Amino acid sequence: MTEQSIPAARTPEAPANAARGEAVGVSRRTLLGTAGATGLVLGAAGGAIGRATAPAQATPLTSVGSDRAMFHGKHQPGITEGLQACGHLVAFDLAAGAGRAEAAALLRRWSATAERLMAGEPAPHDDTAVARDAGPSSLTVTFGFGHDFFSRTGLEKQRPTALDPLPAFSSDRLDKARSDGHLFVQIGANDALVAFHALRAIQKDAGSAARVRWQVNGFNRTPGATAHPMTARNLMGQIDGTGNPKPTDAAFEQQIFVPASGEPAWMAHGSYAVVRRIRMLLDDWEKLSTAAQEQVIGRRKADGAPLTGGGETSPMELDKTDARGEYVIPLTAHARITRPDKNGGAAMLRRPFSYHDGFDADGTPDAGLLFVCWQADPLRGFVPVQRKLDRGDALSRFIRHEASALFAVPGGASKGEYVGQRLLEG
Amino acid sequence: MTEQSIPAARTPEAPANAARGEAVGVSRRTLLGTAGATGLVLGAAGGAIGRATAPAQATPLTSVGSDRAMFHGKHQPGITEGLQACGHLVAFDLAAGAGRAEAAALLRRWSATAERLMAGEPAPHDDTAVARDAGPSSLTVTFGFGHDFFSRTGLEKQRPTALDPLPAFSSDRLDKARSDGHLFVQIGANDALVAFHALRAIQKDAGSAARVRWQVNGFNRTPGATAHPMTARNLMGQIDGTGNPKPTDAAFEQQIFVPASGEPAWMAHGSYAVVRRIRMLLDDWEKLSTAAQEQVIGRRKADGAPLTGGGETSPMELDKTDARGEYVIPLTAHARITRPDKNGGAAMLRRPFSYHDGFDADGTPDAGLLFVCWQADPLRGFVPVQRKLDRGDALSRFIRHEASALFAVPGGASKGEYVGQRLLEG
Numbered sequence: 001m002t003e004q005s006i007p008a009a010r011t012p013e014a015p016a017n018a019a020r021g022e023a024v025g026v027s028r029r030t031l032l033g034t035a036g037a038t039g040l041v042l043g044a045a046g047g048a049i050g051r052a053t054a055p056a057q058a059t060p061l062t063s064v065g066s067d068r069a070m071f072h073g074k075h076q077p078g079i080t081e082g083l084q085a086c087g088h089l090v091a092f093d094l095a096a097g098a099g100r101a102e103a104a105a106l107l108r109r110w111s112a113t114a115e116r117l118m119a120g121e122p123a124p125h126d127d128t129a130v131a132r133d134a135g136p137s138s139l140t141v142t143f144g145f146g147h148d149f150f151s152r153t154g155l156e157k158q159r160p161t162a163l164d165p166l167p168a169f170s171s172d173r174l175d176k177a178r179s180d181g182h183l184f185v186q187i188g189a190n191d192a193l194v195a196f197h198a199l200r201a202i203q204k205d206a207g208s209a210a211r212v213r214w215q216v217n218g219f220n221r222t223p224g225a226t227a228h229p230m231t232a233r234n235l236m237g238q239i240d241g242t243g244n245p246k247p248t249d250a251a252f253e254q255q256i257f258v259p260a261s262g263e264p265a266w267m268a269h270g271s272y273a274v275v276r277r278i279r280m281l282l283d284d285w286e287k288l289s290t291a292a293q294e295q296v297i298g299r300r301k302a303d304g305a306p307l308t309g310g311g312e313t314s315p316m317e318l319d320k321t322d323a324r325g326e327y328v329i330p331l332t333a334h335a336r337i338t339r340p341d342k343n344g345g346a347a348m349l350r351r352p353f354s355y356h357d358g359f360d361a362d363g364t365p366d367a368g369l370l371f372v373c374w375q376a377d378p379l380r381g382f383v384p385v386q387r388k389l390d391r392g393d394a395l396s397r398f399i400r401h402e403a404s405a406l407f408a409v410p411g412g413a414s415k416g417e418y419v420g421q422r423l424l425e426g
Numbered sequence: 427m428t429e430q431s432i433p434a435a436r437t438p439e440a441p442a443n444a445a446r447g448e449a450v451g452v453s454r455r456t457l458l459g460t461a462g463a464t465g466l467v468l469g470a471a472g473g474a475i476g477r478a479t480a481p482a483q484a485t486p487l488t489s490v491g492s493d494r495a496m497f498h499g500k501h502q503p504g505i506t507e508g509l510q511a512c513g514h515l516v517a518f519d520l521a522a523g524a525g526r527a528e529a530a531a532l533l534r535r536w537s538a539t540a541e542r543l544m545a546g547e548p549a550p551h552d553d554t555a556v557a558r559d560a561g562p563s564s565l566t567v568t569f570g571f572g573h574d575f576f577s578r579t580g581l582e583k584q585r586p587t588a589l590d591p592l593p594a595f596s597s598d599r600l601d602k603a604r605s606d607g608h609l610f611v612q613i614g615a616n617d618a619l620v621a622f623h624a625l626r627a628i629q630k631d632a633g634s635a636a637r638v639r640w641q642v643n644g645f646n647r648t649p650g651a652t653a654h655p656m657t658a659r660n661l662m663g664q665i666d667g668t669g670n671p672k673p674t675d676a677a678f679e680q681q682i683f684v685p686a687s688g689e690p691a692w693m694a695h696g697s698y699a700v701v702r703r704i705r706m707l708l709d710d711w712e713k714l715s716t717a718a719q720e721q722v723i724g725r726r727k728a729d730g731a732p733l734t735g736g737g738e739t740s741p742m743e744l745d746k747t748d749a750r751g752e753y754v755i756p757l758t759a760h761a762r763i764t765r766p767d768k769n770g771g772a773a774m775l776r777r778p779f780s781y782h783d784g785f786d787a788d789g790t791p792d793a794g795l796l797f798v799c800w801q802a803d804p805l806r807g808f809v810p811v812q813r814k815l816d817r818g819d820a821l822s823r824f825i826r827h828e829a830s831a832l833f834a835v836p837g838g839a840s841k842g843e844y845v846g847q848r849l850l851e852g
Binding site: 061062063064065085086126127128129130132133134135137190191192193194196199200203204211212215216217219220221222223224225226227228233235236237238282286290301302354356357358359363365367 | 487638651663708727783
C-alpha cells in the first residue's frame with residue numbers, strides 16, 4: 001500500500017471519464033485554485049464554527065478529503081493504513097441457491113466498486129450520489145471469507161485450517177446472529193457520507209446473491225482533532241494500541257501477512273481478521289478511581305506510560321516492586337498480560353473502531369470497541385493472547401465479548417483481477 | 427455566537443487550571459511548535475492513509491480540533507453554527523420524585539459541564555478522559571424543555587403556547603417512545619470521541635434526577651472532505667438546505683429567535699426546535715432514475731440547481747413550462763412546495779444530521795435524516811410548511827416520519843448563569 005494524496009473528487013465530469021476507465025484525478029492545487037479563483041465558498045457541510053449554515057467562507061479540500069488509499073496492491077487496503085474516523089463492518093450470507101459462480105460474480109462486482117469508490121469516482125452502476133463532491137477521504141474497502149463460505153461454494157478443500165472456529169473463552173457472551181458470516185466487508189473512511197455511500201453500494205451489489213447478516217458502525221478520532229502524539233483513545237478513555245507491531249519491525253510482514261509460499265496458495269499475502277464486538281461496561285468502569293483504573297490496565301491513563309514510568313512507548317519494568325514488595329504493574333494488569341514479548345513471537349495488528357449504539361432501556365450505554373485484529377495465523381495472534389487474558393486479566397470484569405467472527409482476507413488484487421479470484425477461479 | 431479559533435486542547439495540565447476556573451487555552455502555535463521541536467509524532471488516531479497504525483508522521487492539530495464555539499452568549503450554541511460531523515440528540519424524562527428544584531440543579535450541572543467541554547476542558551466531575559488530548563472540535567451543547575416538563579415542575583403558567591403539541595400529519599408514523607421528552611440536549615462536534623464524551627458527561631450529570639427517554643446518533647460531512655461550494659448532501663444524494671435563511675438576511679433574527687420582548691419572558695432570545703426522525707425509503711428512492719428523482723425534488727441532483735436552470739442558489743422559475751405546457755418544476759415538487767417566499771414570511775433554519783442505525787432484518791436500511799429546525803414560532807415555521815407538504819409533496823412517498831418532538835430552547839446563559847435559570851428561578 002503506497003501512500004498517496006491524489007485528490008480525485010467526485011465531480012460532475014467524473015462519470016464520463018470513469019466510464020472510459022480513465023483516472024479522474026484532479027490535482028489538489030487545481031481544486032483549491034478553482035475555489036479561490038472563482039470565489040466559490042463552502043456551505044454548511046464545512047462545519048466551521050461560528051458560521052451559519054449558509055455559505056459563508058471557504059473551507060478548502062484538505063488531506064482529509066484528498067488522501068487516497070490504493071485498491072490494487074500486494075495486500076488489500078484497510079489493514080496497515082491509519083485508523084479512519086468512520087467505519088462499517090458488515091457480514092453477508094450467500095442467499096439460498098447462490099454458490100461459487102454467484103460468489104465469483106459478486107466479488108468481481110464488489111472489487112470494481114471498491115476500486116472506483118476508493119479513487120473518488122462514482123459506483124459503476126446506479127450511483128446514489130451520496131459521496132458526490134467529496135474526495136476519496138481515505139476510503140478503504142476490504143473483503144474476506146468466513147468458515148461456512150467454503151462448504152456453501154464447494155470449496156471445502158480450499159478452506160484454510162486457520163479458519164477453524166476460534167476456541168470458546170469463558171468470558172464470551174456471543175450473539176450468534178451478530179457473529180460469523182460467509183463474507184466480510186470492512187469499510188473505513190474519514191467522511192461519514194463517503195463511508196455510507198460505499199456501504200450502500202456494496203449492499204446493492206450483493207443483489208440477490210447475498211444478504212446482510214450483521215452490520216455495525218464504528219468511529220475513531222477525526223484527523224486534526226488532536227495535536228498530541230499518542231495512540232488512539234478508546235471509550236474507556238484509555239490509550240489503546242501502544243504495543244502494536246510497526247511496519248518497520250523486521251518481523252512485521254511475516255507476523256501480519258501469509259507468506260507467498262503459504263497455505264492455501266490463494267491466501268498468499270493475505271491476512272486473517274478476528275472481529276469482536278466488545279461491549280465496555282462503562283457504568284462499572286467509571287466508578288473506579290483513575291488510580292484503580294490504572295492498576296487494571298498497568299498504564300497511566302493520562303499518557304499511556306507504564307506505571308513504572310517513562311512515556312507511552314517506554315518498556316514496562318515488569319519486575320519492579322513498590323515499598324510493600326508488590327509489583328508496580330500488577331500480575332493481572334491488562335498491559336502485562338498482553339505484552340508482545342511474552343507471546344512467543346505471536347503478534348497481531350489491532351485496528352479497531354469504537355462503537356456506540358445508544359442506550360439500553362435502563363440507561364446502560366451499548367458502547368465499546370469493534371476490535372479488529374490482523375495476523376498471519378490466528379493461532380499465533382489472537383488466540384494465545386485471548387487465552388491468557390481469559391485466565392487472569394483484571395480488565396475482563398469491565399468488558400463483555402458479545403459477537404465474534406474470523407475471516408480469511410486474501411491478498412490484494414492485481415490490476416484486472418478481483419479480490420478472491422485466485423480462490424474462486426483457482 | 428462569535429467565531430473563535432482558540433485551540434484549547436485537553437492537556438494533562440488542564441484539570442488543575444480548570445479547577446481554578448482559568449482558561450486552558452494553549453496557542454495553536456505552541457502546540458504545533460512543541461510537536462515539531464521535540465520530534466513527537468502523531469499515531470494511529472491521525473488517520474492519515476498509507477501509514478501503519480504506529481506513529482509515523484505528524485498530523486498537526488487543525489481547525490477541525492481547535493475551532494471552538496462559545497457557551498455564553500445571547501443565544502445558545504448549536505443553532506447558527508455550521509453543521510458538525512457528529513451529533514447526538516437525546517431526550518430525558520425527569521425521574522419519579524424529581525421536580526423543579528432537581529431540574530434547576532440539573533440544568534446548573536449541565537451548563538457547567540457544557541461550558542467546560544466546549545472550551546476543551548475536562549468535565550467538572552469524574553471526567554472519563556475520552557476527549558483528553560483533543561481540541562474543542564467545535565463542540566456545542568444545547569438544552570431545551572418539552573411540553574410535559576412544565577406540569578411536572580409546577581411551571582404550567584410558564585409554558586409557552588408555542589409548545590402546544592404539533593398537529594398530526596397524514597404521513598406521520600410516530601413512535602411515541604422515540605418522541606417528545608421533558609428535556610432535550612443536542613450535542614454536535616467535529617470529532618466522534620469529543621461528542622461521545624459530552625454525551626456521557628451529560629448522562630452522568632443527570633444522575634437520579636432524569637433518565638434517557640430516547641437518543642439518536644447523527645452525522646454530516648467531515649470538514650475538508652469536499653472542496654465544492656455546495657450545501658450538504660443527505661442520504662438520498664440530494665443537496666439539502668439550499669433555501670435556508672441566512673444570518674445576513676434582514677429578517678433572520680426575528681424569524682429564528684424569540685424577541686427580547688417575547689412571551690414568555692424567560693424565552694427571550696430563545697428558539698423552538700422541531701426534531702423529526704425522518705426515515706428515507708432508500709430502496710424505493712434509488713429505483714427511480716436521476717431524472718425521475720429530479721422531478722420529485724424540482725432540483726438537479728448534481729448541483730442542486732432548479733430544473734429551470736442556473737446554479738444552486740438561482741431562483742426557481744416557477745411559471746416556466748416545457749414544450750408540452752407542463753411546469754418544468756412540477757406542482758408536486760418538494761422544492762416548489764417548500765419555497766420560502768410562498769410561506770407568508772414563515773421561515774425555519776434547518777440544521778440536520780443524517781443517521782444510519784443499521785439494517786432491518788430484510789436488509790432495509792434504517793437510515794435517513796434527523797431533521798432539526800429552528801424558528802421563533804413553530805406555527806410560522808415548521809407547521810405551515812409541513813401542512814403544505816402533507817397535501818401534495820411528491821417526496822412524501824419516499825420518506826416516513828418515525829419520531830417527533832418540539833422543544834423550547836431558551837436564550838443563551840450569561841456568565842455566572844445557567845441555561846433555563848430565568849425559567850427555573852424566575
